[in-house]
Amino acid sequence: MKFSLPKSKILSCVQDVMNAIPTRTTLPVLSNMLLETSNSKLKLAATDLDVSVMATIPLGSTKKGALTIPARAFYDILRELPECDVEIHLTENRIELKAERGTYKLSGIPAEEYPKLPIVNLAKEIKISGSDLGKMIKKTIFAVSADETRPALNGVLWQTSGKDMQMVATDGHRLARISLKNTKLKGLHGDIIVPPKVLNLLIKMVEQEDEEVGVIFGENNIIFNLGDTVLASRLIEGPYPNFEQVIPKDSDKKMVVNKEFLTGAVRRMSILANTLTHQVKFSLKKDNLELSSANFDLGGEAKESLPCDYVGEHLDVGYNASYVLDVLKQLEGDDVVFELGTEVSAGKIYSMEKKEGEDYLCLLMPLRLAE
Amino acid sequence: MAFAEVLDQKVPKKILCGALRKNFLASTYLFYGDQGTGKWAMALELAKAINCEKGQREACDACSSCLKIDKMIHPDVKMIFPVPSVKSKEKDSKEIERYKKLKQEEPYTIVRFDRKVNIPVEYIRTLQREIHLKPFEGKRKVIIIAEAEKMHNSSANSLLKILEEPPLDVNVILTSNDVNKLLPTVVSRCQQIRFGKIPTSIIEEKLMEAYHIDKEKASYYANICNGSYGKALDFLRGEKENLRRDTVDLLGVATHGKTSQIIQMVNQMLNRWDRNSILEMFEFLVSISRDIYMVQEGSYRLINSDMASDVVKLSEKFERQNKVEHVFRMADQIRFDCQIRNASQKLGLLSLCLKIKELSNREAIIP
Numbered sequence: 001m002k003f004s005l006p007k008s009k010i011l012s013c014v015q016d017v018m019n020a021i022p023t024r025t026t027l028p029v030l031s032n033m034l035l036e037t038s039n040s041k042l043k044l045a046a047t048d049l050d051v052s053v054m055a056t057i058p059l060g061s062t063k064k065g066a067l068t069i070p071a072r073a074f075y076d077i078l079r080e081l082p083e084c085d086v087e088i089h090l091t092e093n094r095i096e097l098k099a100e101r102g103t104y105k106l107s108g109i110p111a112e113e114y115p116k117l118p119i120v121n122l123a124k125e126i127k128i129s130g131s132d133l134g135k136m137i138k139k140t141i142f143a144v145s146a147d148e149t150r151p152a153l154n155g156v157l158w159q160t161s162g163k164d165m166q167m168v169a170t171d172g173h174r175l176a177r178i179s180l181k182n183t184k185l186k187g188l189h190g191d192i193i194v195p196p197k198v199l200n201l202l203i204k205m206v207e208q209e210d211e212e213v214g215v216i217f218g219e220n221n222i223i224f225n226l227g228d229t230v231l232a233s234r235l236i237e238g239p240y241p242n243f244e245q246v247i248p249k250d251s252d253k254k255m256v257v258n259k260e261f262l263t264g265a266v267r268r269m270s271i272l273a274n275t276l277t278h279q280v281k282f283s284l285k286k287d288n289l290e291l292s293s294a295n296f297d298l299g300g301e302a303k304e305s306l307p308c309d310y311v312g313e314h315l316d317v318g319y320n321a322s323y324v325l326d327v328l329k330q331l332e333g334d335d336v337v338f339e340l341g342t343e344v345s346a347g348k349i350y351s352m353e354k355k356e357g358e359d360y361l362c363l364l365m366p367l368r369l370a371e
Numbered sequence: 372m373a374f375a376e377v378l379d380q381k382v383p384k385k386i387l388c389g390a391l392r393k394n395f396l397a398s399t400y401l402f403y404g405d406q407g408t409g410k411w412a413m414a415l416e417l418a419k420a421i422n423c424e425k426g427q428r429e430a431c432d433a434c435s436s437c438l439k440i441d442k443m444i445h446p447d448v449k450m451i452f453p454v455p456s457v458k459s460k461e462k463d464s465k466e467i468e469r470y471k472k473l474k475q476e477e478p479y480t481i482v483r484f485d486r487k488v489n490i491p492v493e494y495i496r497t498l499q500r501e502i503h504l505k506p507f508e509g510k511r512k513v514i515i516i517a518e519a520e521k522m523h524n525s526s527a528n529s530l531l532k533i534l535e536e537p538p539l540d541v542n543v544i545l546t547s548n549d550v551n552k553l554l555p556t557v558v559s560r561c562q563q564i565r566f567g568k569i570p571t572s573i574i575e576e577k578l579m580e581a582y583h584i585d586k587e588k589a590s591y592y593a594n595i596c597n598g599s600y601g602k603a604l605d606f607l608r609g610e611k612e613n614l615r616r617d618t619v620d621l622l623g624v625a626t627h628g629k630t631s632q633i634i635q636m637v638n639q640m641l642n643r644w645d646r647n648s649i650l651e652m653f654e655f656l657v658s659i660s661r662d663i664y665m666v667q668e669g670s671y672r673l674i675n676s677d678m679a680s681d682v683v684k685l686s687e688k689f690e691r692q693n694k695v696e697h698v699f700r701m702a703d704q705i706r707f708d709c710q711i712r713n714a715s716q717k718l719g720l721l722s723l724c725l726k727i728k729e730l731s732n733r734e735a736i737i738p
Contacts, residue, residue, distance in 0.1 A: 026464070026467065027444055027446065028468075029444060047507075049446050049507050050504065112435065112438070113439070113442065113444050115446040115507055115508055116435070116507075116508040148496070148499055148500050149499075149532070151499075151500065151503030152503070154500070154503075195504070219505075220505035220506055220507075221505065234504040234505050234506075234507060235504070235505045236503055236504055236505075237502075237503045237504065237505060237538045237539075237540070
């Protein structure tokens with residue numbers, strides 16, 4: 001079939017789809033991009049078998065047809081073209097591009113050899129505000145584990161329970177959990193584990209804050225419908241470990257400290273912290289938080305005192321500075337709360353300010369302090 | 372259709388069909404047996420049956436899932452092959468393409484490499500991540516690891532991790548020509564299915580049907596291949612003729628020549644042929660000594676019927692039957708020692724030839 005489109009329009013779609021083209025693959029057809037025309041629409045799609053990206057462009061009426069073509073070459077040709085209308089002619093196994101004075105031909109692989117992409121079933125779609133989704137993802141994704149021996153932790157757990165949505169990520173050293181009220185869930189219940197790759201891509205693509213994203217929870221995949229672009233990802237096989245169990249319930253010590261002061265201090269401490277453990281020692285005394293770190297290779301030592309709100313016994317506890325900074329970056333409000341038990345139990349960290357319908361909590365496992 | 376395309380192998384078929392019928396597949400299968408007996412073909416058929424869109428107990432060979440598996444491009448059916456141990460990603464993918472192409476044209480083909488091959492540990496490590504993702508388009512994920520004995524210990528140990536706790540929607544199929552070289556910890560975690568030799572008559576028929584050759588030729592290849600359709604194809608393509616010729620020549624020297632000539636000849640053979648070929652040479656020695664025995668018994672139903680005149684000439688050298696029987700046993704034993712117990716091929720071949728020289732001497736007394 002034949003159709004003609006302005007270069008900028010097709011290039012922006014191709015750019016989105018290129019995100020899913022793998023750099024190296026054992027299936028040669030995956031380095032191709034699928035072009036499909038039907039119902040006066042052009043569909044472009046690519047997948048690396050983890051994430052699939054599909055984009056549609058409306059067309060005047062055309063015949064039905066499909067072909068996969070080498071994605072990289074196609075993209076490079078389009079990119080180098082001047083701004084003009086591009087005429088595309090797809091035959092059974094070749095594509096021909098005509099633009100201004102030039103013609104470009106590429107041979108493809110039949111579309112039947114391309115993996116079957118997930119079907120977007122709009123009936124099951126749930127609308128979620130893009131900003132909510134972005135917030136939940138950003139606030140949890142940093143804690144996703146990269147350790148491949150525990151595959152369930154390589155993703156974000158997304159729980160839906162009637163009126164609430166909750167996302168959890170942990171790598172065994174830290175945990176982030178956020179729940180949001182959502183009235184549009186239609187009583188949906190379920191747990192899925194979503195790989196971080198698609199979530200990162202989603203944050204990148206949801207630019208406008210007020211845009212709504214259609215989400216379809218499938219059995220084996222999750223689909224995000226952004227209107228013209230659709231993202232899909234395979235899910236990770238569960239079960240997710242029981243994380244509720246590690247959230248301490250009997251933390252009796254509570255410290256409130258200014259977030260900005262603490263962030264600055266921890267940053268400075270981390271310069272002279274042990275390069276392997278990044279350990280920063282938190283010494284809590286009445287209304288006084290003393291931070292210290294030491295790096296014996298450099299022969300460096302650092303110490304800083306901060307005013308804080310703390311009543312209780314003296315407590316020394318060590319944390320990985322970069323983990324503390326990761327958490328502080330995500331917390332909102334001026335003051336943060338540390339709820340602590342002993343020097344070996346997990347510390348709960350949350351913001352002093354509570355937002356209506358939102359609950360955000362981070363857990364941090366302490367490092368064992370040297371005697 | 373489907374399983375019927377796998378030659379013979381009634382027992383494996385019965386086990387697998389039964390498991391499919393009762394929906395009771397083992398998470399890991401180990402198909403083991405001689406080269407070219409249909410392990411790969413069966414693994415493909417099983418993968419097709421598991422994922423077939425028609426949902427019957429056998430592959431329909433028509434749906435897109437079956438077709439994709441046949442073309443080896445199904446996203447949920449992961450195939451792992453040994454590759455020559457060269458550290459180059461590009462070369463790897465070329466070798467994999469070659470392997471796939473050969474197996475696609477004829478699943479019974481025995482793929483040969485011009486250097487040592489192994490299954491790199493990275494392949495198994497990427498598997499570890501992938502198996503924990505839900506299937507992309509099929510019902511279940513299937514992993515086929517061809518020639519699993521080519522895994523190094525590190526790869527095999529990495530695989531153990533998968534075999535110990537496979538996700539529920541994964542089936543792993545290992546195929547192996549030499550189960551003794553697999554780690555026992557891997558073997559013990561698999562349901563083992565033995566692939567026996569294919570009856571001569573079935574190979575003969577298939578050769579006639581697939582390659583349009585006359586009955587006499589087909590019967591010759593079927594007899595000589597020792598129950599392996601893959602080897603029969605090797606002979607058909609003329610890839611083994613030189614090796615057989617050399618084997619007969621070697622026997623000639625061993626029976627007629629001086630010791631120095633024998634040593635020279637053995638060295639020549641070892642230079643000319645690689646390890647696997649030398650192992651096959653022992654197999655030829657076994658089959659030729661069997662033929663000599665047959666001639667002495669007055670029967671002319673020979674395996675190596677094209678070499679009848681050579682066989683008759685040799686048979687005159689061993690005038691008492693139990694002499695040739697001794698050669699037969701010894702050749703088989705040395706083949707076993709070289710293959711399984713890592714004996715030196717040079718010593719094995721030399722001592723066999725010297726023994727033959729001794730036995731072919733009229734005055735020789737059998738110990």
